[in-house]
Amino acid sequence: MSILLEGGFMRHQHTVRTTVTAAVTAAVLVMSTGAAFASxxxxxxxxxxxxxxxxxxxxxxxxxxxxxxxxxxxxxxxxxxxxxxxxxxxxxxxxxxxxxxxxxxxxxxxxxxxxx
CATH class of the missing domain: 2.60.20.30 (Gamma-B Crystallin; domain 1)
Incomplete structure (x- = not known):
């Protein structure tokens, strides 16, 4: 199944879900490791x-x-x-x-x- 994004671009729901999950995971890792390694x-x-x-x-x-x-x-x-x-x-x-x-x-x- 595809969804229509702003600007007329088509993207599969799986690709959108994977991209969002990867972005959230990266943000959590950056925030959690930054405090652990502070001078x-x-x-x-x-x-x-x-x-x-x-x-x-x-x-x-x-x-x-x-x-x-x-x-x-x-x-x-x-x-x-x-x-x-x-x-x-x-x-x-x-x-x-x-x-x-x-x-x-x-x-x-x-x-x-x-x-x-």
């Missing part, structure tokens, strides 16, 4: 990765926990991240991660912008 920034309350920790994984601007700046690790899985010495990613970035990085020493950064 992340983890800050610890103490130097040398000690004490409690806090992690940021979401895209866009996030303020860092003021109690978790004693040391850090940035795991780069595709998204670069800019670090700011101000809250709410105001002004110019102080540093931009373009790969994995870590430091056992305290940092002064107050916010991060993960570019997704």
């Amino acid at each position: 992340s920034f983890r800050g610890w309350s103490g130097a040398h990765y000690t004490g409690t920790s806090s992690e940021v994984t979401r895209c866009g601007c996030s303020n860092l926990s003021l109690n978790h700046r004693g040391s850090y690790r940035f795991d780069h899985t595709g998204q670069d991240a800019s670090m700011f010495n101000t809250r709410n990613c105001q002004g110019s970035p102080h540093y931009t991660f373009r790969g994995d990085s870590s430091s056992p020493a305290p940092v002064g950064w107050r916010s991060i912008y993960i570019h997704c």
Whole structure:
């Protein structure tokens, strides 16, 4: 059985159903895998990765926990991240991660912008 599409084109229902199913499946895969592979920034309350920790994984601007700046690790899985010495990613970035990085020493950064 064929159906008439706008513009006078004929297309089989099976082809339309297959195309729609493939598009929906691709969209679900993109959305579900994007979150699983986001870059992340983890800050610890103490130097040398000690004490409690806090992690940021979401895209866009996030303020860092003021109690978790004693040391850090940035795991780069595709998204670069800019670090700011101000809250709410105001002004110019102080540093931009373009790969994995870590430091056992305290940092002064107050916010991060993960570019997704």
